[in-house]
Amino acid sequence: MxxxxxxxxxxxxxxxxxxxxxxxxxxxxxAGQTPKSLLAHENLKKICExxxxxxCHIKVVDxxxxxxxxxxxxxxxxxxxxxxxxxxxxxxxxxxxxxxxVLVGLQLRSRGATA
Amino acid sequence: xxxxxxxxxLDAPSLEKCPTGVAGLDEITNGGFPRGRPTLLCGTAGSGxxxxxxxxxxxxxxxxxxxGVFIAFEETCEELTxxxxxxxxxxxxxxxxxxxxxxxxxIDRTEIEExxxxxxxxxxxxxxxxxxxxxxxxxxxDTIEALFAGLANASILRAELRRLFRWLKDKxxxxxVTAERSESTLTRHGIEEYVSDCVILLDQRIIEQVATRRLxxxxxxxxxxxxxxxxxxxxxDGFSLLPVTSLGLEHAASTERVPTGIAQLDDMLGGKGYYRxxxxxxxxxxxxxKTSIIAHFVDAACRRGERCLYxxxxxxxxxxxxxxxxxxxxxxxWADRGLLRFSVARSTMLGLEMHLATMHKRINDFxxxxxxxxxxxxxxxxxxxTDTKAMLTRLVDFLKGQQITALFTSLTMDLxxxxxxxxxxxxxxxxxxxxxxxxxxxxxxxxxxxxxxxxGMAHSNQVREFLFSDHGVKLVDVYLGPNGIVTGTRRLMxxxxxxxxxxxxxxxGRRKRTGLAQKRRLxxxxxxxxxxxFEAEAREAAAGSEQDALTQxxxxxxxxxxx
Numbered sequence: 069m070x071x072x073x074x075x076x077x078x079x080x081x082x083x084x085x086x087x088x089x090x091x092x093x094x095x096x097x098x099a100g101q102t103p104k105s106l107l108a109h110e111n112l113k114k115i116c117e118x119x120x121x122x123x124c125h126i127k128v129v130d131x132x133x134x135x136x137x138x139x140x141x142x143x144x145x146x147x148x149x150x151x152x153x154x155x156x157x158x159x160x161x162x163x164x165x166x167x168x169x170v171l172v173g174l175q176l177r178s179r180g181a182t183a
Numbered sequence: 184x185x186x187x188x189x190x191x192x193l194d195a196p197s198l199e200k201c202p203t204g205v206a207g208l209d210e211i212t213n214g215g216f217p218r219g220r221p222t223l224l225c226g227t228a229g230s231g232x233x234x235x236x237x238x239x240x241x242x243x244x245x246x247x248x249x250x251g252v253f254i255a256f257e258e259t260c261e262e263l264t265x266x267x268x269x270x271x272x273x274x275x276x277x278x279x280x281x282x283x284x285x286x287x288x289x290i291d292r293t294e295i296e297e298x299x300x301x302x303x304x305x306x307x308x309x310x311x312x313x314x315x316x317x318x319x320x321x322x323x324x325d326t327i328e329a330l331f332a333g334l335a336n337a338s339i340l341r342a343e344l345r346r347l348f349r350w351l352k353d354k355x356x357x358x359x360v361t362a363e364r365s366e367s368t369l370t371r372h373g374i375e376e377y378v379s380d381c382v383i384l385l386d387q388r389i390i391e392q393v394a395t396r397r398l399x400x401x402x403x404x405x406x407x408x409x410x411x412x413x414x415x416x417x418x419x420d421g422f423s424l425l426p427v428t429s430l431g432l433e434h435a436a437s438t439e440r441v442p443t444g445i446a447q448l449d450d451m452l453g454g455k456g457y458y459r460x461x462x463x464x465x466x467x468x469x470x471x472x473k474t475s476i477i478a479h480f481v482d483a484a485c486r487r488g489e490r491c492l493y494x495x496x497x498x499x500x501x502x503x504x505x506x507x508x509x510x511x512x513x514x515x516x517w518a519d520r521g522l523l524r525f526s527v528a529r530s531t532m533l534g535l536e537m538h539l540a541t542m543h544k545r546i547n548d549f550x551x552x553x554x555x556x557x558x559x560x561x562x563x564x565x566x567x568x569t570d571t572k573a574m575l576t577r578l579v580d581f582l583k584g585q586q587i588t589a590l591f592t593s594l595t596m597d598l599x600x601x602x603x604x605x606x607x608x609x610x611x612x613x614x615x616x617x618x619x620x621x622x623x624x625x626x627x628x629x630x631x632x633x634x635x636x637x638x639g640m641a642h643s644n645q646v647r648e649f650l651f652s653d654h655g656v657k658l659v660d661v662y663l664g665p666n667g668i669v670t671g672t673r674r675l676m677x678x679x680x681x682x683x684x685x686x687x688x689x690x691x692g693r694r695k696r697t698g699l700a701q702k703r704r705l706x707x708x709x710x711x712x713x714x715x716x717f718e719a720e721a722r723e724a725a726a727g728s729e730q731d732a733l734t735q736x737x738x739x740x741x742x743x744x745x746x
Contacts, residue, residue, distance in 0.1 A: 099304035135312035139307050142289045148306035162299035173296030
C-alpha cells in the first residue's frame with residue numbers, strides 16, 4: 069500500500085495525537101440493522117477493547133432513523149466510522165473487518181508499518 | 184405506404200419527455216430529456232455543464248412546477264449559488280420556497296480509509312431525504328466523477344451507481360448527471376456505460392481566435408433528435424440554443440404592402456412599397472445613402488407603431504441617430520418610446536453562429552415586425568463566403584417564418600465587381616434589391632438609385648437621381664435629355680434652360696395677346712367711326728329727303744290753287 073501523497077507528513081508514531089486521558093468520540097453510522105452493520109459494531113467494540121481500553125465513547129447512529137444526519141455529518145457510505153475526537157476528523161468506511169486498516173485510519177498505526 | 188404493422192408500432196406510446204425549458208434544447212431533443220431516466224451531460228472543463236444542469240432544475244421549478252434536488256460534489260452550496268446567479272437564477276429563493284434542495288457532498292480522500300465491505304447507502308439516504316423533503320421530480324448529480332476520485336474501490340462504486348440509477352428510475356425521477364470529458368473517451372471513468380439513455384456533449388472551441396460553444400446530442404434512446412452541432416450562448420438569461428429547424432421554405436407569403444418611407448420610391452415600386460415579410464437589400468459603394476434609405480423605412484414603420492430592431496455592425500447607436508438627424512429624421516424619439524431598439528456589435532467580435540444565436544435571441548425577446556442588418560458585408564471578415572451565406576440563409580428563413588420584414592445593407596465596390604457577399608452571393612435570398620450607384624460626369628459625382636429586382640410586383644426600371652436634403656431623401660423625377668437620363672449639374676442646367684425656354688414662350692404668348700387686344704380696340708374704334716359717319720350721312724340723307732318731300736308738297740299746293 070503506497071503512502072497517500074496528499075496526507076501531511078507525519079513521523080511514524082504508535083500513538084495518536086490525543087492527550088493522555090482524553091476520551092475518543094467514535095460514531096458508527098449504519099443504515100439499518102443489517103448483518104454488515106452488526107458486524108461492524110462487533111469489530112469496533114473488539115478494536116476498542118484491545119487498543120483503546122476505557123477511552124472509547126461509541127455511538128451508533130442509524131441513518132434510516134435519522135436521515136438528516138447523513139447530510140450534517142457528510143456520510144456517504146455505510147457503515148462509516150467517524151472519529152470526531154481527537155482531531156483531525158477521520159472516516160473509515162466498511163465493515164471494519166480489516167483491523168490493520170482500521171488502526172491506520174484511526175491513526176493508531178502509521179501507514180508505513182502495514183506494508 | 185405504411186403497412187398496418189408499421190402503423191401500430193408508430194402509434195405505440197412514445198417516450199415520455201421531461202421538458203427542460205431551455206430555449207432551443209427542447210426543440211432539438213423533441214420535447215426534452217427522457218423522463219425518469221438519467222441524462223449525461225459531458226464536456227470539457229468550463230463548457231457549461233453545471234450551468235445547464237442548474238438551469239434544468241430552476242426552470243423545472245419556475246416553469247413546470249417540478250421541485251428539484253442538486254447534489255453537488257465539487258462546489259459548496261454558496262459557491263454554486265453564486266456561480267448560477269450570473270445566469271439570473273436565484274437559488275436561495277427557490278431553496279427558501281422549499282422547491283429546491285442543494286446538498287453538498289464532501290469527499291476528501293485523505294480523510295477516508297476503506298476497510299472491508301461497504302455500500303453507498305449513506306448517499307442513498309441523503310438523496311432520498313432531499314428528494315422527499317421537497318417532493319422532487321428532478322435531480323442533478325454534479326459531478327459523479329468526484330466519487331471515483333474519492334473512493335478507491337471502483338467495483339463497489341460501479342455497482343452502487345447502477346443501483347442508484349435504477350432506484351431513481353423506480354421513483355420516476357429525471358436525473359441529469361455531469362461528467363468531464365477526456366481526450367479519447369466521453370467521460371473519464373466510463374460513466375456513459377450506465378448513464379446512456381441520453382448523452383449530450385457540450386463543446387467549446389476556438390476558431391480563428393473566436394470562441395464558439397456548441398452542443399450535440401450524441402445519443403438519445405427511443406427518440407429522434409437533431410443530429411447536428413448547435414451553437415449556443417450563455418448569458419444573463421441562461422442558455423439559448425439555436426435550433427436549425429425550418430429550412431423547409433414553408434413560409435407564408437403576405438400580400439400586404441408596407442410603404443418605404445420615401446414617396447417616390449413607393450412610386451417606383453408599383454405605387455405601394457415593399458411586401459410585408461420580404462427581404463430588401465440596399466447595396467452600393469460607400470456614401471451612396473444605404474443607411475438613409477433604411478432609416479426612412481424605420482421611421483415610417485415606427486410611426487405606424489411597429490417595433491423595429493436595428494442590428495448595427497459598423498456605427499454606434501448615437502452615430503446613426505446623429506447622422507439621420509442631419510437629413511431630418513428623428514430616430515431618437517422612437518428609441519425613447521421603445522419602438523426602436525439598437526443592437527450594436529463589431530462583426531469580428533463573435534463567430535458567425537454566435538452572431539446568429541444572438542440575433543435570434545434578441546428577435547425573440549423584442550418581437551419586432553421589422554429587422555435591419557446594417558451591413559451584412561462585414562460578415563465576410565468573420566467567416567468564409569459559404570459560411571456567411573449559410574448563416575444569412577438561416578437568418579432570412581427565420582425572419583420569413585415570422586413574417587418579419589427585413590432590410591439589409593451591403594457595402595460593395597462599384598458595380599462590375601462580383602466578389603464579396605454584397606453581390607451575387609446572396610441575390611437569391613433577396614426579394615427586393617435597391618442598387619445605389621455613383622455617376623461621375625463633368626467633374627461631379629451624383630448618386631442614383633435603381634431597382635435591380637423586386638419579386639412579385641411591377642417596378643420602375645429607371646435610374647433615379649438621389650438627393651439628400653434637410654427633409655430626408657428625395658428621388659428626383661427622371662430628366663430625359665436628348666441623350667438619355669441626365670443627372671447632377673447638367674440636369675440643373677438643362678432644367679434652367681427649360682425654364683428659360685418656357686418663360687420665353689410665355690412672354691411671347693402674352694405679347695401676342697396684348698397685340699391682338701390692341702388691334703381689336705383699334706378695329707372697334709374704326710368701326711365706331713365709320714358707323715358714326717354712316718349714321719351722319721344717313722341722317723343727312725333722311726333730312727334731305729324730307730326737304731325734298733316738303734318742296735314737292737309746296738309745288739303741288741301752288742299748282743292746285745288757282746291763282
